[in-house]
Amino acid sequence: MSILESIRIVNKGDVALVEWDLIGEKVNKLSSPVMARLKEVIEELGKSSYKAVVFISRKPKIFIAGADIDEIKNMTEKEQILKVVKAGQEIINMVEDLKIPTIAAINGACLGGGCEFALSCDYRIATDDSSTKIGLPETQLGLIPGFGGCVRLPKLIGVQNALDIILAGKAVSTDKALKMGLVDKKTHVASLEEKAIDFANEVIKNGAKKSRKCFQAKGLSNQVLESFAGRFLVFKMAKKSVLSLTKGHYPAPLKALEVIKKTIGKNRAGALAIEAEGFAEVCATGVSKNLIHVFYMMESVKKTTGVNDKTVKARNVGSVGIMGAGTMGGGIAFVAAGNAGLEVRMKDINHDAIAKGMQAAKKLWDKQLERRKIDKYAEERNLAHLSGGLDYSGFGRLDVVIEAIVEDMNVKKKVIAETAKYCKPDAIIATNTSSLSVSEMGEAHPKPENFVGMHFFNPVDKMPLVEVIRGKNTSDEVVATIFELSKKMGKTPVVVKDGPGFLVNRLLLPWLSEALFFLADNMDIETVDRIYAKKFGMPMGPFHLIDEIGIDVCLKVLKIFNNALGERAPLPPVYEKLYQTKRLGKKGGKGFYIYEGKNKRVDPAIYDELGVGNPKNKHDEKEIIERGVYRMINEAALVLIEEKIVETPSEVDLGMIMGTGFPPFRGGLLRYADSLGTQHITDELEILASKFGTRFKPTQALANLAKSQRGFYS
Numbered sequence: 244m245s246i247l248e249s250i251r252i253v254n255k256g257d258v259a260l261v262e263w264d265l266i267g268e269k270v271n272k273l274s275s276p277v278m279a280r281l282k283e284v285i286e287e288l289g290k291s292s293y294k295a296v297v298f299i300s301r302k303p304k305i306f307i308a309g310a311d312i313d314e315i316k317n318m319t320e321k322e323q324i325l326k327v328v329k330a331g332q333e334i335i336n337m338v339e340d341l342k343i344p345t346i347a348a349i350n351g352a353c354l355g356g357g358c359e360f361a362l363s364c365d366y367r368i369a370t371d372d373s374s375t376k377i378g379l380p381e382t383q384l385g386l387i388p389g390f391g392g393c394v395r396l397p398k399l400i401g402v403q404n405a406l407d408i409i410l411a412g413k414a415v416s417t418d419k420a421l422k423m424g425l426v427d428k429k430t431h432v433a434s435l436e437e438k439a440i441d442f443a444n445e446v447i448k449n450g451a452k453k454s455r456k457c458f459q460a461k462g463l464s465n466q467v468l469e470s471f472a473g474r475f476l477v478f479k480m481a482k483k484s485v486l487s488l489t490k491g492h493y494p495a496p497l498k499a500l501e502v503i504k505k506t507i508g509k510n511r512a513g514a515l516a517i518e519a520e521g522f523a524e525v526c527a528t529g530v531s532k533n534l535i536h537v538f539y540m541m542e543s544v545k546k547t548t549g550v551n552d553k554t555v556k557a558r559n560v561g562s563v564g565i566m567g568a569g570t571m572g573g574g575i576a577f578v579a580a581g582n583a584g585l586e587v588r589m590k591d592i593n594h595d596a597i598a599k600g601m602q603a604a605k606k607l608w609d610k611q612l613e614r615r616k617i618d619k620y621a622e623e624r625n626l627a628h629l630s631g632g633l634d635y636s637g638f639g640r641l642d643v644v645i646e647a648i649v650e651d652m653n654v655k656k657k658v659i660a661e662t663a664k665y666c667k668p669d670a671i672i673a674t675n676t677s678s679l680s681v682s683e684m685g686e687a688h689p690k691p692e693n694f695v696g697m698h699f700f701n702p703v704d705k706m707p708l709v710e711v712i713r714g715k716n717t718s719d720e721v722v723a724t725i726f727e728l729s730k731k732m733g734k735t736p737v738v739v740k741d742g743p744g745f746l747v748n749r750l751l752l753p754w755l756s757e758a759l760f761f762l763a764d765n766m767d768i769e770t771v772d773r774i775y776a777k778k779f780g781m782p783m784g785p786f787h788l789i790d791e792i793g794i795d796v797c798l799k800v801l802k803i804f805n806n807a808l809g810e811r812a813p814l815p816p817v818y819e820k821l822y823q824t825k826r827l828g829k830k831g832g833k834g835f836y837i838y839e840g841k842n843k844r845v846d847p848a849i850y851d852e853l854g855v856g857n858p859k860n861k862h863d864e865k866e867i868i869e870r871g872v873y874r875m876i877n878e879a880a881l882v883l884i885e886e887k888i889v890e891t892p893s894e895v896d897l898g899m900i901m902g903t904g905f906p907p908f909r910g911g912l913l914r915y916a917d918s919l920g921t922q923h924i925t926d927e928l929e930i931l932a933s934k935f936g937t938r939f940k941p942t943q944a945l946a947n948l949a950k951s952q953r954g955f956y957s
Contacts, residue, residue, distance in 0.1 A: 246276050250284050258443045259293040260436070264301035271302055273356040273390075274311035275327070278334050285337045294451050295443040296341070298364065299348040299436055304374035306349045307357025315386070315526060316535045324523040328389045331356070332515050335390045339363040344446045344453055348439035350432050353377045354414060359390040362399065365454035366446070367425065368439050369417040370432040377425060378414030384538055385531030385908070387499040389522035394506050394514040400424050401458040401469055405503065406481050410496045424458065478504050492780045492908050495525045529918070533910030540897045540911075541735065549711060549726030549738045550719040557727035558671075558720065562586040564644035566662060568596045568631060571647050571675070573603025574703025580628035581608060581617075583731040588641060589631035597631040604629060607704050635665035643728065645697055647675040650799075655679065656687035663689050671721050673697035677748060678800050681714040681741045691716035695725050698745060699734075700902055701792075708901035709734040710745050737898045740888045743807040744800065746895065747902035749882055750912065752804050752812070753874035753938075755797060758785035759815035760935070761867065767858035768835050768845050774867050780906030785871065786835040787843075790828035794835075798822050810937045811878070817853045824852050873928055874938065875899075876916045880945035883913075883955070892955040917954035925949040 246266070253260040261284060263271045271277075288296055300306045310331075318324045338345060338360065347353075347361040349369040358379050361367050369375050379392045387393060388409060397405040400423045407413065420426045430438040446452065458469070478500065485496045502521040506514035525531055548555065563579045565572045568591040579585045581604075589600050608622045617625075630637070638644065644662055648655060659672055666672070673695050674684055685691040696712025709729040713722055722738060729736035739746045761771055772784020789797045798821065804812040826849075828834035836843040850857060862870075879895050882888040889895055896911020909915040916924060925946055931939035941949075948954065 246280050249277065250280050252284060252287065255440055257294040257447055258440050259288055259291065259296040261296055261298045262301050263298065263307060270305045270308040271300055272308050272311050274314060278331055282334045282337065285341065288341060293343060294447045295344045297346045297348050297439045297443050299439065300350065304351035306351050306353040307360055308352050309355025309357050312535060312538065316532065319527055321523045321527050324526045325519055328519045328522050331390050332519060335359060335363045344451055346439055346443050348435050349377065350375055350435050354380055356390050359388055359392045362395040363391065366427045368428040368430060368442055369420060369426045370435050371417055371429055372432045375417050376414035377420050379409050380412040380414060382410060382495040382499060383412035385495045385528060385534040386525055387495055387502060387522050389518060391515060393499060393502045393518045397503055397507060398457055402474055402477055409499050410481060410485060490777050490780065492906065494528060494530060498525050530908045533908055533914060536910045536914060537900060537907045540893050544735055548723045549736065550723050552719055555719045555723050557723040560642040560724065560728050562641045564638055564641040565589045566644060566646040566658060567591060567648035568600025570603050571701065571703065573600040575645055575647060575699060576600060576629055577604040577607045577704055578732040581625045582733040585628065587629050588637045590635065592633065601629060601631060638665040639667055641666060641670055643671045643673060645673045645675055650676060650679060652679050652683065655684055659684060660687040669693065671695065671724060673725055675699055678744055678803055681712045685714040685716055692718040693721055695721050697725050707735045708898060709736045710747065711736050711738045712741055712745055713738060714741050735897065735901045737889065737894050742886060742888050743804060746882065746888055746898045748800060750875045750878050750899060751903050752800060753878050754871040755785050755789055756801060756815055757871045757874055759817055761862065763816040763855055765855055765859040766862060767860050770860055771867055774864050778864060779868050780908060782904035790834035790836055793830055794821065794826050794828045813938055817855065820853045869927060870931060873924055875912055876924055877928060877942050877945055879912055881942045884944035913955040917956055921945060921948040921954055
């Protein structure tokens with residue numbers, strides 16, 4: 244079947260119904276061939292006797308998902324990019340310039356280029372289906388809207404609303420779109436085509452007028468802010484907000500802001516030329532290519548099952564048990580009941596713990612209710628999915644039980660063996676361990692093939708990663724089931740083999756450990772954190788993160804790593820003294836920082852307590868970054884190539900971005916390594932090893948890559 248059938252005109256009397264249904268694709272997207280076909284359709288409509296046109300999609304829950312990312316990722320030359328973007332703008336202009344009224348009938352995702360296409364129509368009618376989201380997510384890919392979004396959206400909904408959508412890469416629901424004037428009517432999904440055609444006939448009856456609706460601010464404050472003088476303040480505050488969030492590492496939001504500011508009040512041709520130039524500038528950057536790389540990694544998770552055998556299917560999971568309530572258990576209950584709609588049964592050894600778990604989940608739903616992400620009915624429905632008790636009643640019908648108790652191997656093995664007695668024979672038991680061997684733990688299960696690791700990161704409601712840990716006896720079916728369950732819970736799963744620290748903690752601990760070596764060598768805590776958070780782009784510095792995790796937890800894991808990995812994971816000189824201070828970090832109100840409400844400040848007493856003296860800051864920014872990050876890369880080579888904890892460099896990068904917040908604009912740990920070159924990293928590690936010891940000695944895996952002039956992805 245040809246591209247001609249992907250966009251087709253159906254005669255509905257005076258109304259032309261243009262159906263979008265890309266052959267061989269799950270979604271409608273704006274590739275070059277599709278745009279060429281759209282041009283043909285618009286030319287045909289221009290010569291026809293139709294009095295109005297309705298554009299509708301035949302893809303379920305998809306209107307138009309946006310531009311073809313495959314084409315964008317391969318464009319590197321500015322002139323090439325400009326040519327493609329201007330050609331696209333001309334075709335979208337043709338839609339806007341049709342002499343008959345145009346109506347976009349939207350159900351499902353209407354994003355990026357799809358939203359820009361809808362903006363070129365005279366009217367928009369959208370369904371109330373939860374899948375209907377309208378927006379411009381380009382900045383999330385390091386891009387800006389290039390088919391007129393920066394120009395048309397502010398005219399339609401005002402500068403403030405447009406900036407809110409474009410700068411954050413947001414998509415809004417139909418109700419919100421209706422409120423801000425982005426859509427004209429709302430209808431039920433089952434009646435979309437009928438209502439759209441009725442609407443078109445009504446427009447014809449009223450004179451077939453084209454809509455040239457422009458935003459009219461309501462209320463004195465909005466009128467002031469949308470005025471010529473008020474916009475100066477709006478743009479100033481928007482820039483301040485963008486810089487605060489991005490630390491200047493992401494050029495696209497700033498470029499979008501600049502383009503919108505320059506194009507307001509300009510004629511269409513001049514405005515679109517500015518937009519095209521801005522798009523070409525950011526599209527050619529490494530940041531955009533890295534963010535597109537991250538996008539593809541995320542998409543691959545949606546399409547995969549977690550196992551290589553494509554015949555293996557995940558089991559259906561309708562109910563989950565949680566062993567160990569409290570904050571972690573409550574967080575898991577929140578994503579299981581709220582996101583996946585599962586029945587959840589919590590068990591603990593006392594009623595206070597059960598109450599704490601229930602309350603933890605309810606607080607998270609209360610926050611969603613307050614932010615209008617859910618309504619009261621949804622919260623009550625979610626809470627109705629939760630139950631708890633001190634015994635195993637109800638466990639006999641559960642599909643999966645997630646153990647989230649204390650990190651003690653003997654205690655866990657005892658609980659796993661006991662729990663299995665009360666579960667149905669094929670029930671899956673998953674451990675939420677962060678550091679203990681899943682294979683050893685599985686020995687306590689009568690059917691170890693039904694035992695697996697499911698490592699959530701704290702706080703569960705915010706951290707997107709789940710490590711699905713395959714023990715030596717775990718079956719493919721169980722891995723696939725937990726992989727799919729993680730996705731249903733709204734998480735990004737990565738399958739890893741059993742091993743010390745699995746993937747994320749294995750790579751994170753060298754970075755955290757190196758911070759303690761800096762502390763022992765008279766470095767200032769705040770300086771090290773600032774360099775990583777502001778200069779390198781981590782969400783927080785290593786000392787801050789240790790406080791967040793808990794100093795006691797980090798010291799315990801450092802000891803485990805030291806026992807398992809020896810000279811590659813030596814204990815920092817301040818280890819024993821830090822352990823003796825009994826500082827817990829944020830949960831105890833005092834760690835490297837003192838915590839007072841939402842504020843924190845470095846505790847100056849810690850330098851004396853650890854016997855390191857006043858900070859002298861003798862190490863520069865370059866060394867601070869390289870010592871921490873290169874140790875992570877060095878360990879990653881071992882994990883990926885020799886130990887095969889994961890199978891691909893993408894899994895390393897996805898795990899580090901989702902599990903630690905490694906800066907997405909760098910593309911991930913190993914993509915960043917490839918940008919530097921494995922030979923360069925190996926040479927620098929040799930120099931560091933000569934100065935600071937064997938913890939920096941390049942692994943054989945990394946040395947082999949350098950010797951063969953290869954990177955992790957090549």
